[in-house]
Amino acid sequence: DTARQMADYVLREAPRFADGILQHTVNSEKHVFPEQAWVDTMMMAGLFLLRIGKLVGSEEYFEDGLRQYHGHEEFLQDMETNLYYHGWDHVAKNNLSGIFWGRGNGWAALTMAKALPLIDVTHPSYMIIDGxxxxxxxxxxxxxxxxxxxxxxxxxxDSYLEVSGSAGIASGLLSRGSLYHKSVQKALSAITDAVAPDGRVERVSAGTAVMRDARGYKDVPYKRIQGWGQGLALTFLADVVRSKSRAFQ
Incomplete structure (x- = not known):
């Protein structure tokens, strides 16, 4: 019931712009980002809508989840580098500071990899997201x-190496089977090395707004434990376990 309430809020009340793209919203009156799309929303709303839509058999939820993937790709994926910008300002019609943020690209890679198994291959959205x-x-x-x-x-x-974004990226690479095997193995070694004996995932950057410039991203601290760091590392490690299980079936 709670999940349905959240999905209904996103579907009917959350601020939007352009062709129904969700505005990035923070639960604070002090932090408002009018008509801005941030790559985080692909995880925080897009994948959620797909999953609950599939779970409860709601085409309305599911199609709105797909709408978020397509809109964020349109506004955030750079056609020259194929990387995702952190944000888009629909008022100014630009990508704000124009930074390719590591964890943001981790969100994009991970959530598209998790979305594809939920979408029928005959649905037009499948090839758009896959591409x-x-x-x-x-x-x-x-x-x-x-x-x-x-x-x-x-x-x-010159920017620091960061674990949570790396875990998201590595999960995306792992979804392609053995294609990126060497890269995934290197990432696995580095990410497990970043796990402290008590389970803390280290070298995870703190909450990150769309910063004004690259210096802003470099100054985001990575000293403390962060929930998204724990979650992304666990997701990647679970994917590794599942992939090994499939290999021995």
Whole structure:
């Protein structure tokens, strides 16, 4: 019942712009981002709507989830690099600071990989999302640091290496089977090394708004435990376990 209430709020009350794209909204009157799309929404709303739509048999929820994927691809995926920008400002008609944020691309890769099994291959959306994911992963694999991680600003080698975004990216790569095996193995080693003996996932950046410039992203701290770091690492590690189980079936 709670999940349905949340889905109904997103479907009928959440602020939108353009062709029904969800405005990124923070639960605070002090932080309002009019007509802005942030890549985070692909995870926080898009995948949620697909999953609950599939679970309860609601085409309305499901199609709205697909709408979010298509809208965010349209506004955020750069056709030259195939990477996803962090944000889009529909009023100014630009990508704000124009940064390719590591965790944002992790959200995009992970959620598209998780969305595809929910969509019938004969649905037109399947190939749209599959093509976006294919091109994104082919770009991301080239940006992997020799350590196995990715930078918090993907195209800035002076920015720190960050674990949560790397886990999301690695899950996306793993969804392609053995195609990116070497890259996934490097990421697995680096991510497990970042898990402290008590289970804390380290080197995870704090909450990150669309910052004004690359310096802003570099200054986001990564000292404390973060829920999204735990969740993304667990998702990747669970995917690894599942992939190994399938290999021995």
């Amino acid at each position: 976006s994911l294919r091109d994104l992963l082919s770009a991301l694999v080239r940006l992997q640091h020799p350590s196995g991680l990715w930078h918090t600003v993907l195209t800035d080698p």
